[in-house]
Amino acid sequence: MNDRKSSKPVRKNIAATVKFFDxxxxxxxxxxxxxSPDAFVHISVVQDTSYTEFTEGMRIVVDLVEGDRGPQVAAIHEPEGGAAGDAGTLDETEVDGIVTRFVPEHRYGLVTPENGGADIFFHTNMLERSEVDMDNFGVDAKVKCVVRRGLKGPIADKLEVL
Structure with a gap:
């Protein structure tokens, strides 16, 4: 697999406008x-935010890195001048569950909630922010997640191994 992201941030906290997002x-x-030239943004970067929609003309603040194919968004911080998205989109709940899928080489995984419902997506960046002990983490690990509604369904903002 060819990792298109450079490990070195090129520029931080750059104001930008969403030109196109599918x-x-x-x-x-x-x-x-x-x-500067337009920058590529992958959905995984958007999913690691509190945005529930990402539309043309939206103003945001990003970190940019130089990828193999040009500039790309490494992180999205906040829209200019306020809260991310609609105020009602930041509803978070705590959910206990079991890690049912973890693919570190693709930087994501899924948690199945104990009480049923849709699987919860998590990105490995969130694991790093949550300071998860990777020695005790993997498929079948019992976890507690702080979950919000993401673009394609529930997403974990925090995770703790129980």
Missing amino acids: EAKGFGFVSPADG
Whole structure:
């Protein structure tokens, strides 16, 4: 697998406007306000935020890295001047569950809630932020997640191994 992301951030906290985003295809482009070339944005970066929609013309703040094919968004911080998305989109709940899928080479996994419901997506960036002990983590691990509604369903903002 060819990892298109550079490990070195090129620029941090750059104001940008969403130029195009296709949720079904899982990618889009943003136009940095500083006039530099448009940057590619993958849905996994969007899913690691509190956004429930990502639409043309939306103003955001991003970190950009230089990928093999040009600039790309490494992180999305916040929209200019306020809260991410609609105020009602930040509802978070705690859910106990079991890790049913973990694919570290693709940087994601799924938690099946103990009480039923849709599987909860998590990205490995969240595991790093949550300071998860990777020695005690993997498929069949019992976990507690702080969950919010993401673009394609529930997403974990925090995770703790129980």
